[in-house]
Amino acid sequence: MSFRLFTCARCAREILDRHLLKVHGLTWHLKCLKCSVCAMSLGHHNSCFIRNKAFFCKKDYTSANDWVRRAGKDIYHLACFACISCKRQLSTGEEFGLVENQVLCRLHYDIMLLNLQRVSDNGGVAHLEGNLPMDCIPKTAKRPRTSFTSEQLQVMQTQFIRDKNPDAQTLQRLADVTGLSRRVIQVWFQNCRARQKRNQVHDIIPPLGSCKSSEMPLLSDNLLFLASGRLQTH
Amino acid sequence: MSFRLFTCARCAREILDRHLLKVHGLTWHLKCLKCSVCAMSLGHHNSCFIRNKAFFCKKDYTSANDWVRRAGKDIYHLACFACISCKRQLSTGEEFGLVENQVLCRLHYDIMLLNLQRVSDNGGVAHLEGNLPMDCIPKTAKRPRTSFTSEQLQVMQTQFIRDKNPDAQTLQRLADVTGLSRRVIQVWFQNCRARQKRNQVHDIIPPLGSCKSSEMPLLSDNLLFLASGRLQTH
DNA sequence: CACTAATGAGCGGTAAAGAA
DNA sequence: TTCTTTACCGCTCATTAGTG
Numbered sequence: 001m002s003f004r005l006f007t008c009a010r011c012a013r014e015i016l017d018r019h020l021l022k023v024h025g026l027t028w029h030l031k032c033l034k035c036s037v038c039a040m041s042l043g044h045h046n047s048c049f050i051r052n053k054a055f056f057c058k059k060d061y062t063s064a065n066d067w068v069r070r071a072g073k074d075i076y077h078l079a080c081f082a083c084i085s086c087k088r089q090l091s092t093g094e095e096f097g098l099v100e101n102q103v104l105c106r107l108h109y110d111i112m113l114l115n116l117q118r119v120s121d122n123g124g125v126a127h128l129e130g131n132l133p134m135d136c137i138p139k140t141a142k143r144p145r146t147s148f149t150s151e152q153l154q155v156m157q158t159q160f161i162r163d164k165n166p167d168a169q170t171l172q173r174l175a176d177v178t179g180l181s182r183r184v185i186q187v188w189f190q191n192c193r194a195r196q197k198r199n200q201v202h203d204i205i206p207p208l209g210s211c212k213s214s215e216m217p218l219l220s221d222n223l224l225f226l227a228s229g230r231l232q233t234h
Numbered sequence: 235m236s237f238r239l240f241t242c243a244r245c246a247r248e249i250l251d252r253h254l255l256k257v258h259g260l261t262w263h264l265k266c267l268k269c270s271v272c273a274m275s276l277g278h279h280n281s282c283f284i285r286n287k288a289f290f291c292k293k294d295y296t297s298a299n300d301w302v303r304r305a306g307k308d309i310y311h312l313a314c315f316a317c318i319s320c321k322r323q324l325s326t327g328e329e330f331g332l333v334e335n336q337v338l339c340r341l342h343y344d345i346m347l348l349n350l351q352r353v354s355d356n357g358g359v360a361h362l363e364g365n366l367p368m369d370c371i372p373k374t375a376k377r378p379r380t381s382f383t384s385e386q387l388q389v390m391q392t393q394f395i396r397d398k399n400p401d402a403q404t405l406q407r408l409a410d411v412t413g414l415s416r417r418v419i420q421v422w423f424q425n426c427r428a429r430q431k432r433n434q435v436h437d438i439i440p441p442l443g444s445c446k447s448s449e450m451p452l453l454s455d456n457l458l459f460l461a462s463g464r465l466q467t468h
Numbered sequence: 469c470a471c472t473a474a475t476g477a478g479c480g481g482t483a484a485a486g487a488a
Numbered sequence: 489t490t491c492t493t494t495a496c497c498g499c500t501c502a503t504t505a506g507t508g
Contacts, residue, residue: 149403150401
């Protein structure tokens with residue numbers, strides 16, 4: 001006889017409900033899984049929608065296009081809520097900064113602060129007229145390279161085994177589940193296909209390191225170098 | 235299920251606010267981030283200005299540019315009042331030197347004087363045109379070395395036992411918890427891995443001096459290289 | 469001194485950009 | 489789409505330099 005103790009992802013207490021609710025890889029009390037907008041319980045409901053790790057009832061999920069975000073006293077269209085530096089649209093829960101009613105992602109907010117610091121270190125406002133913080137914001141910054149969490153990788157890899165070329169719909173679902181943008185997901189699958197193809201070649205031709213000694217009687221310095229994978233260049 | 239406990243940089247208590255306020259690499263209660271001049275809350279505000287680790291509202295930041303120090307007949311911005319050699323901002327009451335309206339801390343003022351003396355001993359101004367004292371000021375800024383508190387070490391060591399290669403997220407969490415920068419945490423883990431590896435090698439393979447000849451008859455150079463993972467090139 | 473934080477070179481892996 | 493290239497990130501190793 002085995003006891004499996006399940007704890008709720010929201011309240012962290014043991015689940016003694018008649019039914020065990022499993023959503024998004026986590027277990028929940030029926031009444032703990034709520035729409036993040038209207039707070040209605042989703043546990044007793046037929047559908048549950050996920051976007052960027054937040055849960056929604058159907059109504060609030062579909063009306064999401066009209067969503068706005070509140071930041072300070074101001075309200076932004078969801079689409080307008082993007083970093084003015086790198087133009088990237090920010091996700092729910094993501095950190096942001098506000099400078100004169102302009103939205104900044106965490107990264108470029110920090111960069112702005114650094115620049116601001118540097119300016120003040122170099123003698124303050126003397127050279128700059130008027131709008132100091134704005135001048136410290138890089139104008140068209142590159143989008144930073146995203147790094148995936150292990151959970152996001154898990155989701156994508158699982159899908160990749162099932163289907164290496166997911167259609168647009170599946171792509172969107174993955175984006176919703178992981179909280180990543182559709183484009184990022186798409187690029188990952190492109191790169192993953194390329195990676196697999198590349199590695200297949202290596203599977204056919206065994207790498208040098210795995211050769212058996214009988215096949216390589218001449219143990220030269222070069223082999224040593226290959227084995228260690230590191231050459232020290234003086 | 236992971237719990238992320240955030241503590242406020244000002245009152246050191248847990249943050250249960252709806253929004254987590256992150257400024258300058260630290261986390262704050264909304265009401266704990268105040269302007270250091272007028273004490274108004276900045277957490278509910280759109281902008282927050284930083285200078286020398288103090289926080290200001292917009293009004294007080296811009297008027298803070300009026301902060302000055304008087305040295306001789308000249309007036310300096312507070313932020314400008316730093317040693318041009320080591321870049322360190324000088325505190326109230328600290329000794330300083332002035333060379334062509336440039337501020338020097340006591341140490342680098344003395345060094346400059348010494349260099350000046352040496353130049354004049356070696357034949358004077360002949361080779362140097364014009365700005366003699368300035369050329370005697372060392373250009374290089376001193377690199378600041380952080381020293382960790384025992385609590386910060388505690389946190390990092392505890393994590394190291396669990397995971398020697400923490401991912402980006404964990405790194406950030408450690409940075410948040412300790413108040414250190416992400417980079418500093420990363421470097422500590424790199425150094426700690428190297429340290430462990432160094433010590434392990436000594437534990438397993440006794441240092442050359444203590445090898446007994448009977449136990450190690452065939453100690454070739456190649457084996458040594460592979461075993462230690464280190465090639466000394468000269 | 470020993471110890472260790474920081475720096476820099478070099479490299480593997482891979483997300484992103486661009487061409488075809 | 490695929491293929492190529494670029495750029496970035498994290499790592500290791502060797503070295504430098506700050507601290508006690």
